[in-house]
Amino acid sequence: MNIVLIGYMASGKTSIGKKLANKLGYNFIDLDDLIEENENLSVTDVFKSKGEIYFRKQEHVYLNKVLNSKDNVVLSVGGGTPCYSNNMNVIVNDDNVKSIYLKASITTLTEKLMRKKAKRPLIAHIETEDAMAEFIGKHLFERVQFYNQAEIQVSIDGKTKDDIVEDIILQLF
Numbered sequence: 001m002n003i004v005l006i007g008y009m010a011s012g013k014t015s016i017g018k019k020l021a022n023k024l025g026y027n028f029i030d031l032d033d034l035i036e037e038n039e040n041l042s043v044t045d046v047f048k049s050k051g052e053i054y055f056r057k058q059e060h061v062y063l064n065k066v067l068n069s070k071d072n073v074v075l076s077v078g079g080g081t082p083c084y085s086n087n088m089n090v091i092v093n094d095d096n097v098k099s100i101y102l103k104a105s106i107t108t109l110t111e112k113l114m115r116k117k118a119k120r121p122l123i124a125h126i127e128t129e130d131a132m133a134e135f136i137g138k139h140l141f142e143r144v145q146f147y148n149q150a151e152i153q154v155s156i157d158g159k160t161k162d163d164i165v166e167d168i169i170l171q172l173f
Protein backbone atom coordinates (compact mmCIF):
# COMPACT_ATOMS: atom_id res chain seq x y z
CA MET A 1 0.00 0.00 0.00
CA ASN A 2 1.06 3.58 -0.69
CA ILE A 3 -0.16 6.49 1.40
CA VAL A 4 -0.62 9.90 -0.24
CA LEU A 5 -0.88 13.02 1.92
CA ILE A 6 -2.70 15.97 0.43
CA GLY A 7 -3.80 19.38 1.73
CA TYR A 8 -3.14 23.09 1.49
CA MET A 9 0.34 24.65 1.75
CA ALA A 10 1.77 24.37 5.28
CA SER A 11 -0.85 21.88 6.47
CA GLY A 12 2.08 19.59 7.36
CA LYS A 13 2.23 17.13 4.45
CA THR A 14 6.03 17.06 4.26
CA SER A 15 6.85 16.98 7.97
CA ILE A 16 4.02 14.67 9.01
CA GLY A 17 4.66 12.40 6.03
CA LYS A 18 8.23 11.89 7.25
CA LYS A 19 7.11 11.01 10.77
CA LEU A 20 4.34 8.73 9.55
CA ALA A 21 6.73 6.86 7.25
CA ASN A 22 9.18 6.40 10.12
CA LYS A 23 6.50 5.05 12.41
CA LEU A 24 5.14 2.62 9.79
CA GLY A 25 8.54 1.55 8.45
CA TYR A 26 7.59 2.90 5.03
CA ASN A 27 9.82 4.85 2.66
CA PHE A 28 9.18 8.57 2.42
CA ILE A 29 9.00 10.61 -0.77
CA ASP A 30 8.16 14.29 -1.07
CA LEU A 31 7.06 15.23 -4.57
CA ASP A 32 8.53 18.76 -4.34
CA ASP A 33 11.90 17.31 -3.22
CA LEU A 34 11.83 14.80 -6.07
CA ILE A 35 11.22 17.58 -8.61
CA GLU A 36 13.94 19.75 -7.03
CA GLU A 37 16.45 16.89 -7.25
CA ASN A 38 15.61 16.12 -10.85
CA GLU A 39 15.57 19.74 -11.97
CA ASN A 40 18.57 20.67 -9.85
CA LEU A 41 16.60 23.79 -8.90
CA SER A 42 14.46 24.82 -5.93
CA VAL A 43 10.70 24.94 -6.45
CA THR A 44 10.95 28.74 -6.34
CA ASP A 45 13.56 28.72 -9.11
CA VAL A 46 11.56 26.25 -11.22
CA PHE A 47 8.61 28.67 -11.00
CA LYS A 48 10.90 31.61 -11.82
CA SER A 49 12.89 30.17 -14.70
CA LYS A 50 10.50 27.65 -16.25
CA GLY A 51 7.09 28.83 -15.09
CA GLU A 52 4.23 27.31 -13.12
CA ILE A 53 2.83 25.32 -16.06
CA TYR A 54 6.16 23.49 -16.44
CA PHE A 55 6.13 22.77 -12.70
CA ARG A 56 2.57 21.37 -12.93
CA LYS A 57 3.67 19.07 -15.77
CA GLN A 58 6.57 17.78 -13.68
CA GLU A 59 4.23 17.15 -10.72
CA HIS A 60 2.00 15.04 -12.97
CA VAL A 61 4.94 13.07 -14.40
CA TYR A 62 6.54 12.31 -11.01
CA LEU A 63 3.23 11.54 -9.27
CA ASN A 64 2.55 8.85 -11.86
CA LYS A 65 6.13 7.60 -11.75
CA VAL A 66 6.06 7.12 -7.99
CA LEU A 67 2.64 5.48 -7.86
CA ASN A 68 3.43 3.14 -10.74
CA SER A 69 6.85 2.03 -9.54
CA LYS A 70 6.83 2.09 -5.73
CA ASP A 71 5.13 0.32 -2.86
CA ASN A 72 5.08 0.92 0.89
CA VAL A 73 5.73 4.60 0.36
CA VAL A 74 4.34 7.63 2.14
CA LEU A 75 4.14 10.26 -0.60
CA SER A 76 3.63 13.90 0.36
CA VAL A 77 2.55 15.88 -2.66
CA GLY A 78 2.44 19.67 -3.08
CA GLY A 79 -0.63 21.68 -2.14
CA GLY A 80 -1.57 22.11 -5.78
CA THR A 81 -0.87 18.57 -7.00
CA PRO A 82 -4.43 17.20 -6.57
CA CYS A 83 -5.90 20.22 -8.38
CA TYR A 84 -4.24 19.83 -11.81
CA SER A 85 -3.94 17.36 -14.69
CA ASN A 86 -6.46 14.80 -13.46
CA ASN A 87 -4.07 14.03 -10.58
CA MET A 88 -6.79 13.55 -7.95
CA ASN A 89 -8.45 10.92 -10.15
CA VAL A 90 -5.08 9.19 -10.51
CA ILE A 91 -4.81 9.12 -6.71
CA VAL A 92 -8.36 7.99 -5.87
CA ASN A 93 -8.61 5.42 -8.67
CA ASP A 94 -5.40 3.68 -7.62
CA ASP A 95 -6.49 0.66 -5.55
CA ASN A 96 -3.07 0.53 -3.90
CA VAL A 97 -3.36 4.09 -2.51
CA LYS A 98 -4.89 5.42 0.70
CA SER A 99 -5.32 9.17 0.37
CA ILE A 100 -5.33 11.42 3.41
CA TYR A 101 -6.41 15.07 3.52
CA LEU A 102 -4.71 17.10 6.25
CA LYS A 103 -7.50 19.57 6.88
CA ALA A 104 -6.81 22.97 8.43
CA SER A 105 -8.87 26.09 9.10
CA ILE A 106 -8.10 29.35 7.30
CA THR A 107 -6.96 30.80 10.63
CA THR A 108 -4.44 28.01 11.20
CA LEU A 109 -3.14 28.22 7.62
CA THR A 110 -2.85 32.02 7.73
CA GLU A 111 -0.88 31.93 10.96
CA LYS A 112 1.47 29.21 9.65
CA LEU A 113 1.93 30.69 6.20
CA MET A 114 2.78 34.19 7.45
CA ARG A 115 5.85 32.52 8.99
CA LYS A 116 6.55 29.98 6.23
CA LYS A 117 5.81 31.83 3.01
CA ALA A 118 9.37 32.46 1.78
CA LYS A 119 9.83 29.16 -0.06
CA ARG A 120 6.28 29.11 -1.45
CA PRO A 121 6.21 31.17 -4.66
CA LEU A 122 2.42 31.42 -4.87
CA ILE A 123 2.20 33.37 -1.60
CA ALA A 124 5.71 34.74 -0.96
CA HIS A 125 4.65 38.23 -2.09
CA ILE A 126 1.69 38.58 0.28
CA GLU A 127 2.56 41.02 3.05
CA THR A 128 -0.25 41.47 5.55
CA GLU A 129 -2.11 38.88 7.58
CA ASP A 130 -5.45 40.17 6.24
CA ALA A 131 -4.32 39.79 2.64
CA MET A 132 -2.97 36.30 3.38
CA ALA A 133 -6.28 35.22 4.97
CA GLU A 134 -8.22 36.57 1.99
CA PHE A 135 -5.96 34.81 -0.53
CA ILE A 136 -6.13 31.50 1.35
CA GLY A 137 -9.91 31.71 1.71
CA LYS A 138 -10.44 32.12 -2.04
CA HIS A 139 -7.73 29.63 -3.01
CA LEU A 140 -8.98 26.96 -0.61
CA PHE A 141 -12.53 27.44 -1.90
CA GLU A 142 -11.26 26.48 -5.38
CA ARG A 143 -9.15 23.59 -4.15
CA VAL A 144 -11.30 21.97 -1.48
CA GLN A 145 -13.40 20.13 -4.10
CA PHE A 146 -10.25 18.13 -4.92
CA TYR A 147 -9.04 17.69 -1.34
CA ASN A 148 -12.49 16.45 -0.24
CA GLN A 149 -12.16 13.44 -2.54
CA ALA A 150 -9.55 11.92 -0.21
CA GLU A 151 -10.54 8.66 1.47
CA ILE A 152 -9.54 9.88 4.92
CA GLN A 153 -9.67 13.36 6.44
CA VAL A 154 -7.68 14.37 9.50
CA SER A 155 -8.13 17.74 11.15
CA ILE A 156 -4.85 19.36 12.18
CA ASP A 157 -6.00 22.49 14.03
CA GLY A 158 -4.38 22.81 17.46
CA LYS A 159 -2.66 19.41 17.23
CA THR A 160 1.01 18.48 17.52
CA LYS A 161 2.64 16.54 14.69
CA ASP A 162 2.66 13.42 16.87
CA ASP A 163 -1.09 13.82 17.59
CA ILE A 164 -1.74 14.02 13.87
CA VAL A 165 0.37 10.93 13.13
CA GLU A 166 -1.61 9.02 15.79
CA ASP A 167 -4.93 10.20 14.30
CA ILE A 168 -3.84 9.06 10.85
CA ILE A 169 -2.80 5.62 12.09
CA LEU A 170 -6.12 5.20 13.93
CA GLN A 171 -8.03 5.94 10.73
CA LEU A 172 -5.80 3.82 8.51
CA PHE A 173 -5.93 0.54 10.39
Ligand SMILES: Nc1ncnc2c1ncn2[C@@H]1O[C@H](COP(=O)(O)OP(=O)(O)O)[C@@H](O)[C@H]1O
Pocket residue numbers: 007008009010011012013014015016076112116156159160161164
Ligand atom coordinates in the same frame (compact mmCIF):
# COMPACT_ATOMS: atom_id res chain seq x y z
N1 LIG B 1 1.08 20.18 13.74
C1 LIG B 1 2.12 21.01 13.63
N2 LIG B 1 2.55 21.70 14.71
C2 LIG B 1 3.59 22.56 14.61
N3 LIG B 1 4.27 22.81 13.48
C3 LIG B 1 3.89 22.16 12.38
C4 LIG B 1 2.81 21.23 12.38
N4 LIG B 1 2.67 20.73 11.13
C5 LIG B 1 3.63 21.33 10.39
N5 LIG B 1 4.37 22.18 11.13
C6 LIG B 1 5.46 23.05 10.63
O1 LIG B 1 4.86 23.90 9.66
C7 LIG B 1 5.73 24.09 8.54
C8 LIG B 1 5.04 23.65 7.27
O2 LIG B 1 4.91 22.25 7.28
P1 LIG B 1 5.19 21.33 6.02
O3 LIG B 1 5.32 19.94 6.52
O4 LIG B 1 6.28 21.88 5.19
O5 LIG B 1 3.79 21.52 5.25
P2 LIG B 1 3.39 21.22 3.73
O6 LIG B 1 4.32 20.19 3.20
O7 LIG B 1 1.97 20.75 3.83
O8 LIG B 1 3.49 22.54 3.03
C9 LIG B 1 6.99 23.31 8.86
O9 LIG B 1 7.94 24.19 9.40
C10 LIG B 1 6.53 22.28 9.89
O10 LIG B 1 7.59 21.89 10.74
Ligand SMILES: O=C(O)C1=C[C@@H](OP(=O)(O)O)[C@@H](O)[C@H](O)C1
Pocket residue numbers: 007008009010013014032043077078079080081119120121122
Ligand atom coordinates in the same frame (compact mmCIF):
# COMPACT_ATOMS: atom_id res chain seq x y z
O1 LIG C 1 -0.03 24.77 -3.27
C1 LIG C 1 0.74 24.85 -4.26
O2 LIG C 1 0.33 25.08 -5.42
C2 LIG C 1 2.18 24.61 -4.03
C3 LIG C 1 2.58 23.99 -2.86
C4 LIG C 1 3.98 23.73 -2.53
O3 LIG C 1 4.10 22.55 -1.72
P1 LIG C 1 3.64 22.52 -0.16
O4 LIG C 1 2.13 22.34 -0.14
O5 LIG C 1 4.36 21.34 0.39
O6 LIG C 1 4.05 23.82 0.44
C5 LIG C 1 4.82 23.59 -3.80
O7 LIG C 1 4.45 22.42 -4.49
C6 LIG C 1 4.63 24.79 -4.68
O8 LIG C 1 5.11 25.93 -3.99
C7 LIG C 1 3.16 25.00 -5.09
Ligand SMILES: [Mg+2]
Pocket residue numbers: 013014015030032076077078
Ligand atom coordinates in the same frame (compact mmCIF):
# COMPACT_ATOMS: atom_id res chain seq x y z
MG1 LIG D 1 5.50 20.10 1.45
